[in-house]
Amino acid sequence: MLEASLASQLKTLLEKVIQPIELVSTLDDGPKSAELGALLDEIAGMSDLVSHSRTGDDPRRPSFAIRRVGTDIEVQFAGIPLGHEFTSLVLALLQVGGHPSKEDAALLAQVRDLEGDFYFETYFSLSCQNCPDVVQALNVMAVLNPHVKHIAIEGSLFQDEVDARGIMAVPTVFLNGEPFGSGRMNLEQIVGKLDTGAAERTATAISEKDPFDVLVVGGGPAGATAAIYAARKGIRTGVVSERFGGQVLDTMGIENFASVPYTEGPKFAAELENHVRQYDVDIMNVQNAAKLTPAEVEGGLVEVELASGARLLSKSVILSTGARWRAMNVPGENEYRNKGVTYCPHCDGPLFKGKRVAVIGGGNSGVEAAIDLAGIVAHVTLVEFDSQLRADDVLQRKLRSLPNVDILLSTLSTEVLGDGAKVTGLAYTDRTTDASHTVDLDGVFVQIGLLPNTEWLSGTVDLTPRGEIVVDDHGRTSVPGVFAAGDCTTAPYKQIIVAAGAGATAALGAFDHLIRTSVPSDAGSPVEVAVS
Template sequence: MLQESIRTQLEAYFANLAAPIVLEASLDGSDKAREMQALLEDVSALSDKVTFSEAGIADRRPSFLIRREDSRSGVTFAAIPMGHEFTSFVLALLQVGGHPPKIAPATAEQIGRLAGDFHFDVFVSLSCQNCPEVVQALNAMSVLNPAISVTTIDGALFQEEVAARNIMTVPQIYLNGVPFGSGRMDADQILAKLDADAPRRAAERLRDLAPFDVLIVGSGPAGASAAVYAARKGLRTGLVADRFGGQVMDTAGIENFISIRETEGPRLSAQLEAHVRDYEVEIIAGQRAKELFPAASPGAMHGIALESGAILHSRTVILATGAHWRQLGVPGEETYRTKGVAYCPHCDGPFYKGKRVAVAGGGNSGVEAAIDLAGIVGHVTLLQRGSKLKADRVLQDKLRSLPNVTVLTEALTTRIEGDGSKVTGLTYRGGDGQDHSLALDGVFVQIGLLPNTDWLRGTLSLNAFGEIEIDDHGATSAPGVFAAGDATTTPYKQIVIAVGEGAKSALSAFDYLIRLPTGADLPPAA
């Protein structure tokens, strides 16, 4: 079942196993059970420290438990973890076998202190690029604390359970049978929801940090690039990182990042993080900025207040806060979010197999989403509010060649309809000024991005779109504060451009610092 190259890699990984592990399967007579058994037998044959067993007693079948030989607990997959979840499977094997998870020591200590009984069910799609982060975070947490257990469930494998819970988007997380969260979450974000005192302790730790030369807010391509360039200049560099990769984490295929012919968003995000960690950068993970206090005079300290209550100080600041998906802002959108209103066709498309869906948006994102969905769903209706599509011509030609796609122009979505539990359709206003109804099972919103700059209003100069106004050096309206990436007025929101802009902002910050008068770096503001 496994390719020879993967077998060779796994054999090398299994050299890191500190303790014997058992792959304990709970099987039935289905084809999927036989496929799962074949995978587990293949894996167990690669190391004498891995044993396959059919003695599982789980109610959910087919599934399997990864446990240490001397333990009855471990990590459970009610899935054949291939596709995006194969890495989650390999990490679980290694971590259950004694290889330490890559979690910051302070976070690991907090996880270990959690008291109670926490069983997580995580519903995923094997085509979802957002799901592995949640699965891997929870699996690592379960290894660090025996009070935590995790079952990863492939929604396509357990469709009756998905239908009974009315799950229409992934990842969907349940804690002890009760909805806990949906969408991408890392260990720090999960921990913050489990441990109400975590933000206070985080703020206490951050209070002791010495001021920085350069403090970067945001850890997407622009922020990561700025961090590498600043650290290479020998500057004391801090990076406030809510999640590494930013919007890139939600990007499936990337084929225009020069020198890398093809990659995926999560993979590129991991590479960005690894590159930053090669340098002496203070990574302030799981934190969000809420207010900027610009220095009162050139050379004085800037302040960044975090939502946790901590305030960080720095001689210069680089804002690389990126952007987020724009919402339609119509009645029903918020009501049916995750119940038929979705924003990621790659993640949630499989839940609409054979059904009728709509895509709102006629730019590249919308047309790409419609093309992607057309291969899964029964029918796609694409709605563009203007008189023509804005996507690249090659994408438009591909879209119009598909037999199960309808394109509606001059179609403004005005309401998303539902029956109280799920989407049943939408209403749009046509070019004739009349309202029209579409019967649907899902609506995918793809209408562009909004900069993450609301917290900066009244502090820096923003344009009418909320973008940070910068000059050709990345300087903002506040001396010593720079900005880069999708949050700024730089045209063309592309990964490769954000990387260049991040580098430029770091070089500009360095240039600013070396031109300050000697000793002009105290006292702190705010």
């Protein structure tokens, strides 16, 4: 069932299994059960320490458990974890089989110490690049702590269950039958929600850190590159990041980063973090910056206050907070977020199979989303404020060739309609006639550009009316010692490779600043050396 190269890689990885494991499947007579059974038979044939039995009695079919023989250590999958979830399957096999997780040792100890009974259910789609982080994190917890159980459920195979629970975005996690969270979460974030004292302990530890030479705020391509360039100068470097990788984590395919013909956002982000960790960089994840206080005197320390209350000091700061999806800012949007309003067609599209949806935005992102969704859903209505689409001609031609797509131009979305539990439609105004209309829908995919994450900097550094940080060609902001790079700045092109280059520029600019401000004002004139 697996491609030859993939099967060969998996067989090699299974050599890391040190404890016998059993794959216990629950199947029926359907084609998906046959497919899963064949996959599990193939995996069991790759290692003497792996076996497969069809003796499960889970109500979800097809499903299976990966169980360490003679113990109650197991993780479960309902569906066939291929696509983006194949890595989750491989890691589950290894970890149930005794191969240790590479997560931070202190964090793993925190997982082991959790008290209480936790039954997690995670709904995922095979096309979701955000889901594996959640699935893998909860699987690690289930392996380490006997009080934690987890099953990962492929939503498209259990549509009745998805509809009954009102799930309209993935990943969606339930804990002991109640909603726990939706969207990307890593192990640190999940544990932080369960261990209520963790945030306070972390904030205290962060505040006790010595001042940095360079503190990077943001862990996307700009921030990661800045950290690498700073650390290579041998100076004390720290990174504060809400989620390492930033918006790249939400990017499906990357085909325009020089020397990398193709990769996917989560993989690229993981490689960024791995590269940064090759150096002596203090990475503080799951932390949001809340306030910047400039140095009182030239060469003094800049303070960054975090949302947790922690405070960090640094001789220089590089702001690389990136951007986020722009919202429509209409009534109903927030109320029905993840209840039909979504910002990721790749992740959530499969949940709308056979339904009617709208895509808001006529740029490349919007048109690409509409094209992708048209192959899954019953009908797509693309809504564009302008009088013409702004996407590339080749994308427009493809879009107009699709029979189940309508295009509304010169259209202002005015309200997301719903019944209290989910989206039921969209209200809009025809800008050419001022007439108001509604269209019945099950989902709204918003694709209208980016908004810089700079609200917390208002009144501190110079911002454009759009909220972008004003920088010069060295990455300097209006505040001495404070630099910026990436999508949060006035850089004209919001591209990964541009952000990375800007991060390098900002780091070199910060290093130059440190050299110049570290010389005492009374040091005198340099000694001139004659060169013949």
